[in-house]
Amino acid sequence: MSTILSFIAIQNGKPTRSSFEGLSRARHLAAQHGHTLAAVVLAPDASAFTDEIARYGAQTIYTVSDPIFAQHMNAPVVRALEAVIAQVQPALVVFPSSEGVKDVLGALAVRTHAAVLPDVASFDLADGGVEATRPVMASKFYARVRAEGEPVLVSVRSGSYEATESPADATVEALPFSFDESSLKQTLREVVGAATGGIDLADARVVISAGRGVKDEAGQHLVQELADVLGAAIGASRAVVENGMFPATAQIGQTGKVVSPDLYIGVGISGAIQHVAGMVNSRVIVAINTNPDAPIFEVATYGIVGDLYTVLPLLIEELKKAKAVAA
Amino acid sequence: MKFCVCIKQVPDVTAPIQIRDGELAMDAGRVVLNAYDASAVEEALVLTEQHGGEVEVILIGPDRATETIRKALAMGAAKGTHLVVAEDAELDSASVSKLLADFFQDAGADVILTGKQAQDTDAGLGGAMLAERLGLPYATNAVGLAQEGETLVVTRQGDTGQEIIALPTPCLVTCSNDMNDPRIPSLKGVMGAKRKPIDSRPVVDIPAARVRTLRYEPLPTREPGRVLEGEPHEQAAEVVHLLETEASVL
Structure with a gap:
């Protein structure tokens, strides 16, 4: 019997939903193959998260607490996870595919002699290896890939699995960690433009995404108002991030964030393949665009051909009415 | 400072591609310099134009990938190294980073740049793997790069904000295409590239790949x-x- 280890990423002071999606998938695989399920969390005070993690069925929760984890830096994360993997000897380590994870996965694989399958849409244990599907060629196709050996590191795109609770009596094991800061060659000077209090895009249930059709401040306000009515996070296409109308943290797509909310509303977005790569797994997609031939309509559940400056005020009004009736 | 940019030739993902019997079928001629690598080359050129230094490129690929090295030379890189492998060589990120690490043990560079991922596989592992093998500090997903003496200041797009990271040289940075718009080579650049040196070295031992693609499937x-x-x-x-x-x- 071996162990499946699930990495729980902390963002804005709490575990990310995609971490629990990975942990839930790991729990199913552990049950199916008779493995034990463990989780690992790194934070200034990692013990603060163990109750929540236990709700998703981890039997053992390894905590590594150190002030250095207050902000993301690759070297200490790699060192800590290397030590945990050396102790736990897992067959498989499951990560949420966040920017923080992408930053450490390659280095960790080298240090632990692991094979690694990044950014997968599904994964399974198969005949002593791990098989996965992952989008390739700008998300035009899936590649079916296979990794051999132990451990295998897998990072999972958000929304690929459901986060489901299954409470367990977890054993918490606090692991000692001392990182020699003088060995740290890089310096994190500051983190700028960090969203405070906003809804994290990758974890949001509803996402409003703005594209080139949003041309001015009035358009930005309409997007914000729609997001407020729905309690949504705001995303954006590359074009409106590049022209400075929306922050870089809002960018959805092949080079930005991958979102898979219950509801995605694309506002003035044409649906370039690079953008669609980051949102196509959304459950319901609404598209509003003036061009009836925009590719976004090929993936939209509901399409409205029209000018967002006309449609959004009406839509906001209808949503307010619907909320009033519901309340 | 000496910049060395790791580049890759990739299929043009905007070209028509089909799946036949689990294999990708595409026009073999539709290949390009990986867009993320093009941004890395551009950034190296901009920094050396500002602060002095030189830019070299290294590529692992079959014979035909020489044209992608020429593209980088036409943009302004001074020299290329081509580690030549067979068309059907089985390489994964680990084996690629091993071959590159062997190259850099001898070649050396103050700054190694790579694209943050290749646009065909979108794996994004090679940069951090190479840095780890060489024991270099690194930063990934850079959207901005500045030089302060012997230090590189990287703006990295993180999960919740942009991280400003100072890296002492030697170091490695993987670049996002959000960093810049790569220059289009001028005619003079294209002509000049023909006379720039490309050091072609056949790869004899390819490290065994532990990750294999079994087949391709439609979404x-x-x-x-x-x-x-x-x-x-x-x-x-x-x-x-x-x-x-x-x-x-x-």
Whole structure:
């Protein structure tokens, strides 16, 4: 019997939903193959998260607490996870595919002699290896890939699995960690433009995404108002991030964030393949665009051909009415 | 400072590609310099134009990938190294980073740049693997790069904000295409590239790959959606109704 280890990423002071999606998938695989399920969390005070993690069925929760984890830096994360993997000897380590994870996965694989399958849409244990599907060629196709050996590191795109609770009596094991800061060659000077209090895009249930059709401040306000009515996070296409109308943290797509909310509303977005790569797994997609031939309509559940400056005020009004009736 | 940029030749993902018997079928001629690597080359050129230094490129690929090295030389790089492998060589990120690490043990560079991922596999592992093998500090997903003496200041797009990271040289940085718009080589650049040196070295021992692609599959298709008819106020009312009832997401 071996162990499946699930990495729980902390963002804005709490575990990310995609971490629990990975942990839930790991729990199913552990049950199916008779493995034990463990989780690992790194934070200034990692013990603060163990109750929540236990709700998703981890039997053992390894905590590594150190002030250095207050902000993301690759070297200490790699060192800590290397030590945990050396102790736990897992067959498989499951990560949420966040920017923080992408930053450490390659280095960790080298240090632990692991094979690694990044950014997968599904994964399974198969005949002593791990098989996965992952989008390739700008998300035009899936590649079916296979990794051999132990451990295998897998990072999972958000929304690929459901986060489901299954409470367990977890054993918490606090692991000692001392990182020699003088060995740290890089310096994190500051983190700028960090969203405070906003809804994290990758974890949001509803996402409003703005594209080139949003041309001015009035358009930005309409997007914000729609997001407020729905309690949504705001995303954006590359074009409106590049022209400075929306922050870089809002960018959805092949080079930005991958979102898979219950509801995605694309506002003035044409649906370039690079953008669609980051949102196509959304459950319901609404598209509003003036061009009836925009590719976004090929993936939209509901399409409205029209000018967002006309449609959004009406839509906001209808949503307010619907909320009033519901309340 | 000496910059060395690791580049890759990739299929043009905007070209028509089909799946036949689990294999990708595409026009073999439609290949390009990986867009993320092009941004890395551009950034190296900009920094050396500002602060002095030189830019070299290294590529692992079959014979035909020489044209991609020429592209980088036409942009302004001074020299290329081509580690030549067979067309059907089985390489994964680990084996690529091993070959590159062996190269850099001898070659050395103050700054190694790579694209943050290759646009065909979108794996994004090679940069951090190479840095780890060489014991270098590194930063990934850079959207900005500046030089302060012997230090590189990287703006990295992180999960919740942009991280400003100072890296002492030697170091490695992987570049996002959000960093810049790579220059289009001038005619003079293209002509000059023909005379620039390319050091071609056949790779004898390819490290065994532990990750293999078994086959390619089409993406699951979404049910075709529907476009709502009527006047704007009717469309707005209908979509809210559908979201409440049919889709039940409100």
